[in-house]
Amino acid sequence: MYTPYRISRDHRTTPVGRSDQQVKAASRSGQYVVMGLVVLAALILSSLNAMAKAAPESFADLAEKLSPAVVNISTTQTVRNDRGGVFPQLPPGHPFEDFFKDFGRKGKEGQRERKATSLGSGFVIDAKQGYVITNNHVIDGADEIHVIFQDGDKLNAELVGTDPKTDVAVLKIDPSEKKGIKDVDWGNSDKARVGDWVMAIGNPFGLGGTVTAGIISARGRDIRSGPYDDYIQTDASINKGNSGGPLFNMDGDVIGINTAIFSQSGGSIGIGFAIPSQMAKSVAEQLIEFGQTKRGWLGVVIQNVTEELAEGLGLKNTDGVLVAGVPEDGPAFKAGIKAGDVILKFDGKTVSETRELSRVVAETDVGASVEVELWRNGEQITKTVKLGELEKAETKMAKATGDVDDAPTADIMGMTLATVNDALRQQFKLADDAKGVLVIDVDPNSEAAEKDIRPGDQILEVQLKPVSDVSDVKASLKEIESTDRKSVLMLTRRGLSSRFVALSTES
Incomplete structure (x- = not known):
């Protein structure tokens, strides 16, 4: 109305x-x-x-609570320089590092040995059992290891186990030798997000317990330090000596182990890298239980799928990992996986590159039966694989190296090169008619390793000239030495793919 x-x-x-x-x-x-x-x-x-994560007014309470569990790692080892003289091996980044390097080069030859010390960081993960976590490179080659607490107490430590591939090491102290030892808990790094606040505690430049804070800058960084790189990047100030120290979230849980920095000056420029806790925790638990790691092994030689390969294989994109070779004694061979297959999923997880597949396989239990989804001849198929143990496979391969003693070899630019013979063809699963030069070992600290050259890679050319044996490589390098060239160009082949690699002539 x-x-x-x-x-x-x-x-x-x-x-x-x-x-x-x-x-x-x-x-x-x-x-x-x-x-x-x-x-x-x-x-x-x-x-x-209130639900959003805001910047804390202060990190003081968190630092006060966590600092007692963070320790300094002091190591001692006997060293002498290449010329026979002796000089201290100071921790990287020490103000007198360059001075002593020069002194060692210029000093007179001598026969004396000297005890040298280096410093790093670590943290107690189990106070009752006395387990301490640090980096492998902090204690590598040490004759003696000491754990120094915030209050100055110094305890002897024994090495439980190390994993150079992830740079994780576990130490053990006697908890009865010190009262009131504090520990910290592992956090879940998978839940950490870019932009979250984090806090680092460590021993930069030997200064003792130092607290810095920042945010997570990126996830999943590959810095070419190992086969399983998946680093957390942070802008929390990390310097030489912070190695092995913890990276905490705002709940006070360890979500990373500070391991490396990117810097041209040697000091922090806001780009630091930490091993994610989900990886470090698994490695540490295996080292404590077995004294070594036990990783899953699929038994394939793999490479990334390029656009050209994707087109030839009938794939819509470059997702997946191409199988370039399948050793006959490996789990993949027994399951019916063939060279030319493209692995799309492993145990239900999509894989898009080799590093991702290597990591997910390694993290899977030895002996587990998993489904592998493949692309073969234009269609998707599934194979079930029972994983082997990577460490056993590597040991078997290492024992087989005795069969190549009769192959002409040479140590060149951080690589051990050999002229291909029957033993090498069998060991590295090469074609029966394979010839030329093969990389059989790579120094992990060399530029060749940084450029991802691996054992099993073939060298086809040096400075655009074909090489058929080790002597050809030596001759080409000798020619380059007489020029002003600062690098040498090598054409390498791995599986079905070839690529050029430039190596410094000064390395």
Whole structure:
């Protein structure tokens, strides 16, 4: 029904037949509703803000709580320089590092040995059992290892186990030798997000417990330090000596082990890298239980899928990992996987590159039966593989190296090269007619390793000239030495793919 309106004194329209008192009451009621809605909205907004991770007002409480569990790692070893002289092996980045290097080069030859010390960081992960976590490179080659606590107490430590591939090491101290040892808990690095606040505690430049803070800058970084690189990048200040120290989240849990920095000056420029806790925890638990790692082994030679390969294989994109070779004694061969197959999924997990597949296989239990989804001849098929143990396979291969003693070899630019013979063809699963030069070993600290040259790679050309044996490589390098060239170009082949690699002539 239509309701007639009239104009009130204050020029508002009101229904005819209602008193001014009724109108005012209705107006007040509407105001209350609006005010209530405003208050409700403010409460909701406040609740959402409280849920968001804001910058803490201070890291003091967290640092005070966690610092007692963070330790300095001091190592001692006997060293002597290449010329027979002796000089201290100071921790990387030490102010006198360059001085002593020069002194060692210029000093007279001598026969004396000297005890040298180096410093790093670590943290107690189990106070009752006395387990301490650090980096492998912190204690590598050490004759003696000591753990120094925040209060200055110094305890002897024994090495439980190391894993150079992830740069994780586990030490053990006697907890009865010190009262009140504190430990910290592992956190879940998979839940850490880019932009989250983090705090690092360590021993930079030997200065002792130092606290720095920042955010997670990136995830999944590959810095070419090992086959399973998956680093957390942070801008929390990390310097030489922080290696082995913990990276904490705001709950006080360890989500990473500070391991490396990117810097041209030797100091922090805001690019540091930490091993994610999900990887480090698994490695540490294996080292504690077995004294070594036990990784899953699929038994394939793999390479990334390029656009050209994808087109030839009938794939829509470059996702997946191409199988370039399948050793006959490996799990993949027994399961019916063939060279030319493209691995799309492993145990239900999509894989898009070799590093990703290597990591997920290594993290899978030895003996586990997993489904592998493949692309073969234009269709998807699935094979079930029972994984072997990587360490056993590597030991078997290492024992087989005795069969290549009769092959001409040479140590060149961080690589051990050999002229291909029957033993090498069998060991590295080469074609029966394979010839030329083969890389049989690579120094992990060399430029060749940084450029991802691996045992089993073939060298086809040096400076655009074909090489058929080790002597050809030596001759080409000798020619380059007489020029001003600062690098040498090598054409290498791995599986079905070839690539050029430039190596410094000064390496």
